[in-house]
Amino acid sequence: MRLFVAALLAVFAGSALAAEVRIRDYKFHPERITVKAGTTVKWVNDEKRASHSVWFRDERLPDSERLFAGDSHERKFDKPGTYRYTCGPHPEMLGVVEVTP
Ligand SMILES: [Cu+2]
Numbered sequence: 032m033r034l035f036v037a038a039l040l041a042v043f044a045g046s047a048l049a050a051e052v053r054i055r056d057y058k059f060h061p062e063r064i065t066v067k068a069g070t071t072v073k074w075v076n077d078e079k080r081a082s083h084s085v086w087f088r089d090e091r092l093p094d095s096e097r098l099f100a101g102d103s104h105e106r107k108f109d110k111p112g113t114y115r116y117t118c119g120p121h122p123e124m125l126g127v128v129e130v131t132p
Contacts, residue, residue, distance in 0.1 A: 050124065053077050054098070054118075057088040058124035068130050071107040076100055084119040085126075 039124060046068040046077040052062045055077040074085050074096040085104045086094040095104045097120075108114065118124035 038063060049073065051075060054083050057081065057083075057121055057124055059124060061125045062125065063129065065129040065131060067112050068109055068132055070130070071105055072128055073103055073105045074098065075103045081095070083124070084122065085116055086119045087114060087116045089115050 048067060050064055050070055050072045052064055052065045052072060054074060059074070064072065068121055072103045076083055080100065081098050082099045082102075083104070084095045084097055086092070087106075088094075096102075098104055108128060111130045111132045114128040114130065116126050116128070
């Protein structure tokens with residue numbers, strides 16, 4: 032519910048700040064992305080079969096829902112910082128979102 036409200040607020044705020052990370056070959060592309068605070072990052076699973084997730088484990092957040100082929104996941108980053116994440120089923124998959132002021 033909280034995510035839904037956040038998404039709704041983002042829509043109403045008309046936020047144009049967006050960035051995309053594609054998932055394929057068991058990797059995040061790009062593995063490191065730099066965005067401005069207030070940006071919504073969207074992960075899209077481009078695999079034919081493999082499912083993945085987006086898990087900000089260091090922040091002790093719950094794992095995302097499982098992303099099957101074509102599914103996507105979004106998170107808005109309001110605070111500058113370095114956000115490392117992994118994939119729940121594949122801990123060898125690593126990614127970083129660098130958020131600048
Ligand atoms: Cu994965």
